Amino acid sequence: MKYISTRSREISCDGLRAVLAGMAPDGGLFLPESFDDIQFNYESCVNGCSTKEIATKVIGSILPDFENMKELVEKAYNGKFETEDITPLVKVGDNYVLELFRGPTSAFKDVALSMLPQLISAAKRQTGDSKKTMILTATSGDTGKAALEGFHDVPGVGIIVFFPENGVSEVQKLQMVTQQGNNVHVCAIKGNFDDAQTGVKKVFELASKDAKLLENTGTTLSSANSINIGRLAPQLTYYFKAYSDLVRQGRIKVGDEVDFSVPTGNFGDILAGYFAKRLGLPIGRLICASNANNVLTEFLTTGIYNRKRPFIKTTSPSMDILVSSNLERMLFLASNGDTQKVAGWMEELKNSGEYKVDGETLKNLQDTYFAGYCDDKTASAAIAKVFKNYGYVCDTHTAVAWNVAEQYAKSEKAAGKNPMVVLSTASPYKFPLAVLAAIEGTSKTECDEFEAMERLSKLSGTPIPPGLAGLRSKEILHKDTAEKNEITDYVLSKIKK
Ligand SMILES: *Cc1c(COP(=O)(O)O)cnc(C)c1O
Numbered sequence: 001m002k003y004i005s006t007r008s009r010e011i012s013c014d015g016l017r018a019v020l021a022g023m024a025p026d027g028g029l030f031l032p033e034s035f036d037d038i039q040f041n042y043e044s045c046v047n048g049c050s051t052k053e054i055a056t057k058v059i060g061s062i063l064p065d066f067e068n069m070k071e072l073v074e075k076a077y078n079g080k081f082e083t084e085d086i087t088p089l090v091k092v093g094d095n096y097v098l099e100l101f102r103g104p105t106s107a108f109k110d111v112a113l114s115m116l117p118q119l120i121s122a123a124k125r126q127t128g129d130s131k132k133t134m135i136l137t138a139t140s141g142d143t144g145k146a147a148l149e150g151f152h153d154v155p156g157v158g159i160i161v162f163f164p165e166n167g168v169s170e171v172q173k174l175q176m177v178t179q180q181g182n183n184v185h186v187c188a189i190k191g192n193f194d195d196a197q198t199g200v201k202k203v204f205e206l207a208s209k210d211a212k213l214l215e216n217t218g219t220t221l222s223s224a225n226s227i228n229i230g231r232l233a234p235q236l237t238y239y240f241k242a243y244s245d246l247v248r249q250g251r252i253k254v255g256d257e258v259d260f261s262v263p264t265g266n267f268g269d270i271l272a273g274y275f276a277k278r279l280g281l282p283i284g285r286l287i288c289a290s291n292a293n294n295v296l297t298e299f300l301t302t303g304i305y306n307r308k309r310p311f312i313k314t315t316s317p318s319m320d321i322l323v324s325s326n327l328e329r330m331l332f333l334a335s336n337g338d339t340q341k342v343a344g345w346m347e348e349l350k351n352s353g354e355y356k357v358d359g360e361t362l363k364n365l366q367d368t369y370f371a372g373y374c375d376d377k378t379a380s381a382a383i384a385k386v387f388k389n390y391g392y393v394c395d396t397h398t399a400v401a402w403n404v405a406e407q408y409a410k411s412e413k414a415a416g417k418n419p420m421v422v423l424s425t426a427s428p429y430k431f432p433l434a435v436l437a438a439i440e441g442t443s444k445t446e447c448d449e450f451e452a453m454e455r456l457s458k459l460s461g462t463p464i465p466p467g468l469a470g471l472r473s474k475e476i477l478h479k480d481t482a483e484k485n486e487i488t489d490y491v492l493s494k495i496k497k
Contacts, residue, residue: 001064002033003229006332007343009033015065016123019116019230020133022223023201025208027346028339029329030229032062035278042280043254046244051086052077054244055115055237061279062233063119067126072118076234080104080114082465087111087238089245089421092392095405096251096421098242098260101395105175106427106465107318108269109146115234116224117150117157123230124156129220134495135159136203137224138196140265140318141168142426144186145175147224152181159224160185160494162196162487168317170449171430171468178474185494191484192311194323197225197266199487206488219495226268227325235272236279242421243281251419257284259418261405263397263425264288264296265319267326274330274368284418289404290373291316296324300371303362305345306354315376315434316396318426323349331357334364370413372404376434379403383438393439393460396431398424428460429453429468 003018005011007028013021018030032038040061045054052073060069077086082102090097103110120133135157137147144161151159161176165188168176176186189196200223207213207221214220226232239260246252260283262270270286277283290296291314299305307322314320328346335341335357348355357365374382379399386392386402394402401422408414428435432452437445439459445452450472453464482490 001038003030004033005029006031006328006339007346008339015063015229016127019063019119019228020123020127020129020220020222022221022228023204027201027205028343029227029325031329031332035275035333038062038279040279042240045240046247046254048248049244051237051241054240055234058236058240058279059115059233062236062275063230065126066119066122068122072122073115076115076118081110085241087241089242090392092386092390094420095402096242096246096419097392097394097398097424098238098421099424100238101424101427103146104149104467105142105145106430106468107142107146108423108425109142110149111238112226112231112234113143113146113150113224116228116230117154119230120157120222121154132219133157133222134219134491135222135224136200136491137161138193138200139163139168139176140193140320141172142318143225145172145179148176148179148181148184148186151224152179152184154183158183158185158494160187160491162187162189162200164188164192164196165190165481167192167313167320169431171432171471172317174471174474175467177476177478178471179477185480186478187480187482187490189482189484189487193321194311195484196487197323197325199484200225203488203491213492214495217495225325226266232268232272232275232326235269236276239273239276239281239283246419255282257282257418259284259287259408259420261287261289261401261408261420261422263316263319263401263423264290265321265324267296267324267330269423269425271326271330274333277368285408285413286369287401287404287408288369288371289401290371291319291379291400292373292375293320293322294373295322296327297371297373299327300365300369303359304354304356305349307349308353315379315431316400318397319400330365331361335361370408370411372407374400374403380434380438383435384441387439387460393428393435393456393462394424395426395428396434397426398422399438427465427468428456429464432456
């Protein structure tokens with residue numbers, strides 16, 4: 001299948017090379033040339049298949065150039081998740097919570113980042129690529145650890161993770177700086193997530209413009225961020241899985257619509273939902289839920305994307321993002337594949353910090369998405385309410401999606417009858433201080449994150465995930481820091497070492 005850049009149809013390659021490159025050489029992102037050419041029978045996935053069977057079919061349809069998808073899926077997921085079905089669906093009140101955090105690092109990124117190393121290794125084998133692949137990753141907290149977990153000690157691959165020095169939770173930071181493995185580098189950036197992401201994208205651009213940059217290093221670059229199509233493809237699986245569970249439970253019949261509320265940052269998770277819809281899954285509306293960094297809410301309401309606003313640090317740090325990368329893919333799809341328009345908007349964003357889409361594109365977006373946001377206080381109230389009413393503890397990101405799902409249910413756009421699936425992207429134990437404070441009704445909790453985990457465990461009667469409980473006693477292995485304009489130099493120094 002042919003993949004093209006969102007900014008130019010002239011730039012194309014197959015799925016193997018799209019995964020290996022991570023990003024198109026013109027700064028665009030890779031997408032299948034046409035979704036309409038993908039023949040996919042969603043009904044074959046939603047009547048009793050296991051999650052791995054669904055993954056094999058769905059990922060195989062988006063990335064058909066990969067051989068032995070079944071084996072890759074098996075290797076990716078075998079024994080790594082707490083539950084056999086990988087992403088359990090739990091009924092909470094009238095809603096359904098899709099638990100995506102049962103993997104090794106307790107965040108939804110595990111679903112994709114367990115699979116991506118298999119895809120990259122397979123793509124290298126199939127294309128005969130014998131160079132070393134250096135994976136560059138910018139993280140708002142969760143991608144970093146999940147990528148390190150997936151890529152450490154993978155032969156022929158190295159990984160560098162950049163995280164915002166003061167922009168992640170203590171637990172998230174400890175998860176990264178204690179990572180073992182002989183091919184891993186972790187570096188704190190003096191800046192926010194957008195600075196880290198922009199710095200990483202710049203390395204890709206430099207490397208594609210200037211062949212000399214990596215000459216004689218025997219190394220090529222790739223990405224573990226959701227700019228890589230190999231990150232997105234595995235994320236389609238759980239939309240089908242949730243739908244299948246609703247059919248199995250008798251809540252819906254095959255063909256009925258389901259709505260999904262998605263806590264959104266870089267627009268990768270929710271875009272996977274849109275891909276699932278394009279493959280035929282009967283999705284009613286996708287709810288784009290943001291925290292106080294509500295650039296997407298404004299955009300999907302007005303058509304104006306404006307990143308010139310204060311970067312707000314919230315209790316849902318994995319969504320503290322003002323430049324949402326995957327929106328570029330959605331713009332391509334909503335403008336009916338108009339690469340010129342997309343390239344123009346991205347140029348405006350880079351130069352002036354804002355752009356406005358045309359009316360037709362906006363209408364296409366609004367037909368699919370409902371957008372809303374909630375601040376920390378409202379999210380905290382949602383955690384408290386869900387615990388009080390249903391005895392269920394959700395994390396700060398999930399709480400945002402829960403609240404915006406409620407906003408949607410009250411709005412005139414709601415069809416009213418569709419079941420609502422709220423995507424739960426992290427374990428509450430990853431953000432224990434904020435979650436405990438919400439449940440105990442205090443503005444701040446006077447204990448450290450590990451004591452908060454213990455108290456949360458007692459209150460809720462659920463176990464602390466082993467990967468988090470053991471963090472306190474682990475040795476700190478990574479202490480590098482860099483200014484935001486030193487990212488290229490840092491990468492080159494690690495590659496040349
Ligand atoms: C990454 C992340 C998100 C945002 O997902 P995107 O694909 O970037 O939109 C939401 N919640 C958590 C816990 C995350 O780690």
